Amino acid sequence: MFEDQHVELLPARTTMQTLNIIGVGGNGGAGGAGGFAAALSAAANVVLANQSAGAFSVAGDATAANVAATGDATSGDAAAEGGAGGAGGAGGAGITG
Secondary structure (H helix, E strand, O other), X not given: OOOOOOOOOOOOOOOOOOOOOOEOOOOXXXXXXXXXXXXXXXXXXXXXXXXXXXXXXXXXXOOOOOOOOOOOOOOOOOOOOOOOOOOOOOOOOOEOO
């Protein structure tokens, strides 16, 4: 070597390495809520009665009675099912080295 030439050397603690970056993807989004459902069951018992009772007597008291009676009204079971919830979103792809 000549006196007017200089060489730079790296310090002994410096090394050259490759760097790999690896990461996982993000979580997928939450699914949507299911649809609303409502069920209704109703029963009605309606009687339209137009009755008359007449009473007469030749010798003594006379009594007349008029009764309109109805039976029970029962409604059946009510059932409803809401819509299905939406699917969750896909997670992120991540980074591979």
